[in-house]
Every structure is written in C-alpha cells, then in structure tokens.
Amino acid sequence: MDTDVIIRVEHMTAAYEDVVLLDDISFEVQRGEIFVILGGSGCGKSTLMKHMIGLYQPAAGSVWIHGRDITTAEGSERQKILSGLGVMYQGGALFGSFTLLENVRLPLEEFTELPRDALDGIAAMKLKLVGLGAALHQVPAEISGGMQKRAAIARAMALDPPVLFLDEPSAGLDPITSAELDRLILRLARYLGITFVIVSHELSSIDAIADRVIMLDPRVKGIVATGKPAALRASSENPWVRQFFNRQPPPDVV
Amino acid sequence: MVRMPDGALELVIEGRLASVTLTPVWRDVFDALARAPVPRVVVQAGKLTHCDGAGIYFFMELRRRQQAQGRAVDIRDFPPDFQHLLDLAEQVDSERSAEAPSSSGFLEETGCAAVRTVEDVWTQIAFVGELVVALVQAVRHPRHTRWRDAWLIVEKAGVNALPIVVMIGGLMGLILAFQSAIPLRRFGADIFVANLVSLSLLRELGPLMTAIILAGRSGAAFAAEIGTMKVDEELNALTTMGLDPVRFLVVTRVMAAILVMPLLTLFADLFGLIGAAIVTCSLGYPLITFKNQVLASVHAGDLLSGLLKSMVFGLLIGSVGCLRGLQTRSGASAVGDAATRAVVSGIILIVIADGLFAVMFYFIRL
Known part of the structure; x- marks a missing residue:
C-alpha cells in the first residue's frame, strides 16, 4: 500500500434507511495535505465526514485510515484508530457544563499522565492559538457562536492528532478570524504535518488553504470533480462546478 | 541528562516529543531542576523528529521557569519547523489571558442563596398573575x-x-x-x-x-x-x-x-x-x-x-x-x-x- 495515503474511501455508499445520499464513491487523502470536501447545502458533505470518522456505518464499501478499516474495526483497534483523529463538529459540540479550559483539557487528562499544571498550560496554549486567551474560564453558553467554534477547534487539536476533521470551520466567523484560522491550519499542516479533512463551502477560505478538493453533487450522488480549486474554477468540464466556483446563479428561466 | 563542568544541565532530547510520550521527560526534567537549580540548561534538540503542541509547551515552560529565577535556557539545533511553532506559541502566550475566577466564601454563598430564594418566590408570584390572566x-x-x-x-x-x-x-x-x-x-x-x-x-x-x-x-x-x-x-x-x-x-x-x-x-x-x-x-x-x-x-x-x-x-x-x-x-x-x-x-x-x-x-x- 502507498504509505503516503492516510485515508482511503473505497466504493462507499452512504444511505439513511432507503434514501441513498452518496453512491459508490472512492477517493484517497494524502498524508499532510489539506483536503476539502465541497458541495452545496444538503449534498451529503457532513454525512460523508461522519462515515469517514466511523460515526455512521456505510451501506456498502469501506473506509481505511492508517491502513485499518474503520468500518469493521471493533474494541481496542477501533479505539486506536479514533485516538489518531481529531474532530470538530459543525455546532461545536462543546460540553456545556465545562469551561473552555476544561473542555480542551479533557482529552489530555484522559489520554496522558501529565501533571495538572502541564495539562492546564497546554490547554491554555491551544485556546490562545485560536485567540481565546481571554475566555479560558467561561462556559460555552457565555460566549458567541464563533468563539464556540474556535474553542471546538482547540479541543479537536488538544492531542495534536495526525488527522483533523473540521466540519464547516469558518462558517459564522468574521473575515479576520476566518483568515486567522486559515493561517493556523496552514501552519499546523506545514510544521506538524497534520492532515486536514475539511468540509466547507466558503470559497475564499478554500482558495487560501486547500491542496485538493472533491466536489459532491446531489444529482449524481457522488463526486463530480477533483483537483485544485484554481484549476476547477478555470477549466472544469462540468458547468455546475464552474458556476459554483464563480458564484453564478443557474440560468434564469424567465 | 548530563551535568556539565560549568554547572549547566545538558538535556539530549531525541525522537518524538508528543503529548502521550511527554510525561516521563516532564517529570524528570522539572523534578531535577526543582531539587538542584542550575544557572543554565542546554537542550540538544537536533535529533528531534516530531514535536507536537504539548512538546512545544514543554520548551516554553522550561524557558519560563528558568527565566523566572533569572536563569537561562539554550535550545540548540532546534528544527526550524518546530522553532516556527514555538515562536507562534510564545507570541500568543504574551497576549492577555483570563484569570481563574475566585471562589466565593461561605457568607457570600449564603447571601446569594437567600437572594435567589426571594427572587424565586417573586417570580412565582408574577407567574401566577400571568397564568391567571x-x-x-x-x-x-x-x-x-x-x-x-x-x-x-x-x-x-x-x-x-x-x-x-x-x-x-x-x-x-x-x-x-x-x-x-x-x-x-x-x-x-x-x-x-x-x-x-x-x-x-x-x-x-x-x-x-x-x-x-x-x-x-x-x-x-x-x-x-x-x-x-x-x-x-x-x-x-x-x-x-x-x-x-x-x-x-x-x-x-x-x-x-x-x-x-x-x-x-x-x-x-x-x-x-x-x-x-x-x-x-x-x-x-x-x-x-x-x-x-x-x-x-x-x-x-x-x-x-x-x-x-x-x-x-x-x-x-x-x-x-x-x-x-x-x-x-x-x-x-x-x-x-x-x-x-x-x-x-x-x-x-x-x-x-x-x-x-x-x-x-x-x-x-x-
């Protein structure tokens, strides 16, 4: 197997009961790349991500992470795969009764033996990296939606996992914070070699960070384009992909 | 960990320094420094292959603790990628951070509870009125x-x-x-x-x-x-x-x-x-x-x-x-x-x- 492939999705079909969302899709994510899953609302981007992290079981096919099939792994093997992943959910999914510091400290507490002052220091550093140094001791309900999102990113990278999944990281952030976040993602990818799988439809952010995108189209229930964003914008054969990248509405019927 | 003739402590850190492998290093180094403070710590980091956020924090903390006592840390051959991260972390660390809220005393707690009870009764009375209407x-x-x-x-x-x-x-x-x-x-x-x-x-x-x-x-x-x-x-x-x-x-x-x-x-x-x-x-x-x-x-x-x-x-x-x-x-x-x-x-x-x-x-x- 190619050692540079960190995630491989093979002939996967995703369905909610009888409704097929994604039909027989296959792709690979290379080590250290920033990989973006792109598509319009409701095309199954988040669903695909949840299949990739083993939350949902595919109707057919398999998902390989670090050479292990997450769809069949159980018990300690599954735990091992999951401990190498960090996930940020769309709504943040922070624990409401914990402060931000406690939220980020939780995975460190559970998976390392570090002394308390080190745990606090590392958690505070992660939160400062996403610009939340002033809100360490607040609970999620006391901060804005954008801040919750950044705190969720800090929690996802608490253990610096080799693969980070981010579901709509820059949605709801102001342009400056969004640009800061993009810079942080680029730095982590470059310096630590972290692989990012990002679900997004923020074109400006995608242009800035993405090494490669795949584009999902609900009409074909699969991938309609793969490549660098600039190349797809300029010369994709699919008119819908070009419209998407150039923010054009569909042709007017009237 | 070696003590050098001039009183400095030399640390050689190799391989992966990550959150899961950091604990023994953290304990050894800081315990040793607490027992016998040294004027200078020299870290040989040339053979470091991986250093995640927890590892970066270790270097920051080492520097902070030494500097607090007017002592020095010299990190040698630190790979440039990790140096970038350390710079970034130190830059954000200098920004203001929130203090932990102080816990209130018994008297204050009792007073707050009493006020809450009175407010609760007041709310219930107001609610009864609203409900009757x-x-x-x-x-x-x-x-x-x-x-x-x-x-x-x-x-x-x-x-x-x-x-x-x-x-x-x-x-x-x-x-x-x-x-x-x-x-x-x-x-x-x-x-x-x-x-x-x-x-x-x-x-x-x-x-x-x-x-x-x-x-x-x-x-x-x-x-x-x-x-x-x-x-x-x-x-x-x-x-x-x-x-x-x-x-x-x-x-x-x-x-x-x-x-x-x-x-x-x-x-x-x-x-x-x-x-x-x-x-x-x-x-x-x-x-x-x-x-x-x-x-x-x-x-x-x-x-x-x-x-x-x-x-x-x-x-x-x-x-x-x-x-x-x-x-x-x-x-x-x-x-x-x-x-x-x-x-x-x-x-x-x-x-x-x-x-x-x-x-x-x-x-x-x-």
Missing part, C-alpha cells in the same frame, strides 16, 4: 385556545398514567388494609378497617399519591419539553412571532393537568377500595359488609373534598412544571435541572397545599 382569557375566548394540544396532553398525562395510578392505588389500599387489620384485630375491631381505609383514601391518600405520580411523570415532562424548546430558541421564535409562550404552551398544559387529576384520583380511590375489599374478604367478612361499612362511614363531602384538592394539585403541578421549564438556562444539564426542580417544587407545593386544605376543611367542618 391567560386562563381567564382562555375561558372568555375559547376559540383562541389550542384545544387539540390540550387533548394530546390529556392523553399523555392522563390516559397513559392510568396503569401506574391504578397499580399504586390498588396496592396502597391493600397494604393499608392489611397493616391496620393486624392491630385492630386484637381489639376485635377488624371490620373498621373499611372505615379507616375508605376515609383516608378518599380524603387524603388518593389525591396525594396521584399528585405525586403526576408530578414525577408529567411535571418533569412539562419542564423538560419547555426547557428544551427554550434551549433551542423555540420560545424566542414564538415571542418574536407575537405569540405569548404562556398562552401557547402553559395554558394548555395547566388545563390538561387540572382536568386529568380528579379523574386519575377517582381511579386511585376505586382501586384502593378494591384492594381493601380483598383484604377484608380474606379476613372472613362478606363483600356486602365491607360495602355497607364504607357507605356508612364516608359521605359525598369526603369524596368531593378530595376531588377539589386534586384539581388544585393539578393546577400546582402543571404551573410549576411549566414555570421551571420557562426558567431553564442554556446547556445540556439545564434541562435536567429544570425537570428536577419541577418535581421537587411540585411535591413541596402539594404538601403545603394539602396542609392548608386540612386547616380549611376543619374550620368549615367539611
């Missing part, structure tokens, strides 16, 4: 009330609660009769079991037990439903549409609770008497004796006073359940807290109201 409006303009919702709640809080009410009522009659029959038999007065059980069931235990069941089942459910709606901002949506949450959500639930309580109480009374009848028959008395004894000892007033009480209990359970739901704060645990508070407040109010009824009935000789 809404109920009066619902009676005056019945077409504006959402009866379909009310009927659904009647089904959930009433019909679905019937099995447990019947079971508890029956068992209560059975147990009460059996326990009182043993001492009464010593005086040859065991037929008076029928008097004892029927009177206590109809006047006290029937309404009270039914109310406690309703508080546990439906009071908590009302609080959780409305609480979840509040957390999801559905209440804000109602308010901005110009719909009053009290009229829309509370009136229907309170009306349903007032309606189902006397009906459930009737069933609890009936099955309690059946339970008592079973015990009396097993003591050797025919059923007709039990019936005559019951009819001679209880009057319509006993039954009606119990049913009146049960309606008031229904009002209390429904309204306090909804109030606790409306008071829900945000967060996952808030809905649980609201449900707990609904049950506790409901039961306290039931017991207080029951005491007041006892005094009132005594004075009007009912």
Whole structure:
C-alpha cells in the first residue's frame, strides 16, 4: 500500500434507511495535505465526514485510515484508530457544563499522565492559538457562536492528532478570524504535518488553504470533480462546478 | 541528562516529543531542576523528529521557569519547523489571558442563596398573575385556545398514567388494609378497617399519591419539553412571532393537568377500595359488609373534598412544571435541572397545599 495515503474511501455508499445520499464513491487523502470536501447545502458533505470518522456505518464499501478499516474495526483497534483523529463538529459540540479550559483539557487528562499544571498550560496554549486567551474560564453558553467554534477547534487539536476533521470551520466567523484560522491550519499542516479533512463551502477560505478538493453533487450522488480549486474554477468540464466556483446563479428561466 | 563542568544541565532530547510520550521527560526534567537549580540548561534538540503542541509547551515552560529565577535556557539545533511553532506559541502566550475566577466564601454563598430564594418566590408570584390572566382569557375566548394540544396532553398525562395510578392505588389500599387489620384485630375491631381505609383514601391518600405520580411523570415532562424548546430558541421564535409562550404552551398544559387529576384520583380511590375489599374478604367478612361499612362511614363531602384538592394539585403541578421549564438556562444539564426542580417544587407545593386544605376543611367542618 502507498504509505503516503492516510485515508482511503473505497466504493462507499452512504444511505439513511432507503434514501441513498452518496453512491459508490472512492477517493484517497494524502498524508499532510489539506483536503476539502465541497458541495452545496444538503449534498451529503457532513454525512460523508461522519462515515469517514466511523460515526455512521456505510451501506456498502469501506473506509481505511492508517491502513485499518474503520468500518469493521471493533474494541481496542477501533479505539486506536479514533485516538489518531481529531474532530470538530459543525455546532461545536462543546460540553456545556465545562469551561473552555476544561473542555480542551479533557482529552489530555484522559489520554496522558501529565501533571495538572502541564495539562492546564497546554490547554491554555491551544485556546490562545485560536485567540481565546481571554475566555479560558467561561462556559460555552457565555460566549458567541464563533468563539464556540474556535474553542471546538482547540479541543479537536488538544492531542495534536495526525488527522483533523473540521466540519464547516469558518462558517459564522468574521473575515479576520476566518483568515486567522486559515493561517493556523496552514501552519499546523506545514510544521506538524497534520492532515486536514475539511468540509466547507466558503470559497475564499478554500482558495487560501486547500491542496485538493472533491466536489459532491446531489444529482449524481457522488463526486463530480477533483483537483485544485484554481484549476476547477478555470477549466472544469462540468458547468455546475464552474458556476459554483464563480458564484453564478443557474440560468434564469424567465 | 548530563551535568556539565560549568554547572549547566545538558538535556539530549531525541525522537518524538508528543503529548502521550511527554510525561516521563516532564517529570524528570522539572523534578531535577526543582531539587538542584542550575544557572543554565542546554537542550540538544537536533535529533528531534516530531514535536507536537504539548512538546512545544514543554520548551516554553522550561524557558519560563528558568527565566523566572533569572536563569537561562539554550535550545540548540532546534528544527526550524518546530522553532516556527514555538515562536507562534510564545507570541500568543504574551497576549492577555483570563484569570481563574475566585471562589466565593461561605457568607457570600449564603447571601446569594437567600437572594435567589426571594427572587424565586417573586417570580412565582408574577407567574401566577400571568397564568391567571391567560386562563381567564382562555375561558372568555375559547376559540383562541389550542384545544387539540390540550387533548394530546390529556392523553399523555392522563390516559397513559392510568396503569401506574391504578397499580399504586390498588396496592396502597391493600397494604393499608392489611397493616391496620393486624392491630385492630386484637381489639376485635377488624371490620373498621373499611372505615379507616375508605376515609383516608378518599380524603387524603388518593389525591396525594396521584399528585405525586403526576408530578414525577408529567411535571418533569412539562419542564423538560419547555426547557428544551427554550434551549433551542423555540420560545424566542414564538415571542418574536407575537405569540405569548404562556398562552401557547402553559395554558394548555395547566388545563390538561387540572382536568386529568380528579379523574386519575377517582381511579386511585376505586382501586384502593378494591384492594381493601380483598383484604377484608380474606379476613372472613362478606363483600356486602365491607360495602355497607364504607357507605356508612364516608359521605359525598369526603369524596368531593378530595376531588377539589386534586384539581388544585393539578393546577400546582402543571404551573410549576411549566414555570421551571420557562426558567431553564442554556446547556445540556439545564434541562435536567429544570425537570428536577419541577418535581421537587411540585411535591413541596402539594404538601403545603394539602396542609392548608386540612386547616380549611376543619374550620368549615367539611
């Protein structure tokens, strides 16, 4: 197997009961790349991500992470795969009764033996990296939606996992914070070699960070384009992909 | 870890320095420095292959602790990628960070609790006023009330609660009769079991037990439903549409609770008497004796006073359940807290109201 492939999705079909969302899709994510899953609302981007992290079981096919099939792994093997992943959910999914510091400290507490002052220091550093140094001791309900999102990113990278999944990281952030976040993602990818799988439809952010995108189209229930964003914008054969990248509405019927 | 001739401590760190492998390094280095401080720490980091955020924090902390004592750290051959991260982390670290909030003392806590209690009573009084206005409006303009919702709640809080009410009522009659029959038999007065059980069931235990069941089942459910709606901002949506949450959500639930309580109480009374009848028959008395004894000892007033009480209990359970739901704060645990508070407040109010009824009935000789 190619050692540079960190995630491989093979002939996967995703369905909610009888409704097929994604039909027989296959792709690979290379080590250290920033990989973006792109598509319009409701095309199954988040669903695909949840299949990739083993939350949902595919109707057919398999998902390989670090050479292990997450769809069949159980018990300690599954735990091992999951401990190498960090996930940020769309709504943040922070624990409401914990402060931000406690939220980020939780995975460190559970998976390392570090002394308390080190745990606090590392958690505070992660939160400062996403610009939340002033809100360490607040609970999620006391901060804005954008801040919750950044705190969720800090929690996802608490253990610096080799693969980070981010579901709509820059949605709801102001342009400056969004640009800061993009810079942080680029730095982590470059310096630590972290692989990012990002679900997004923020074109400006995608242009800035993405090494490669795949584009999902609900009409074909699969991938309609793969490549660098600039190349797809300029010369994709699919008119819908070009419209998407150039923010054009569909042709007017009237 | 080597001590050099000039008193400096030389550390050679190789391989991966990550959150899961950092612990022994952290302990060794900082324990050694705490035991015997050195003027200078030299870190040979040339063979470091991986250094994640936790590792970066280790270097930052090492530098901070040494600098706090006026001592130096010299990191040599640090790979440039990790140096970038260290620079970034030190840059953000210099920004302001929040202090941990100080915990308040006993006196302050007590004062806060007292203020909260007074505020809570105040809120309840205001809520009663709001509810009364809404109920009066619902009676005056019945077409504006959402009866379909009310009927659904009647089904959930009433019909679905019937099995447990019947079971508890029956068992209560059975147990009460059996326990009182043993001492009464010593005086040859065991037929008076029928008097004892029927009177206590109809006047006290029937309404009270039914109310406690309703508080546990439906009071908590009302609080959780409305609480979840509040957390999801559905209440804000109602308010901005110009719909009053009290009229829309509370009136229907309170009306349903007032309606189902006397009906459930009737069933609890009936099955309690059946339970008592079973015990009396097993003591050797025919059923007709039990019936005559019951009819001679209880009057319509006993039954009606119990049913009146049960309606008031229904009002209390429904309204306090909804109030606790409306008071829900945000967060996952808030809905649980609201449900707990609904049950506790409901039961306290039931017991207080029951005491007041006892005094009132005594004075009007009912």
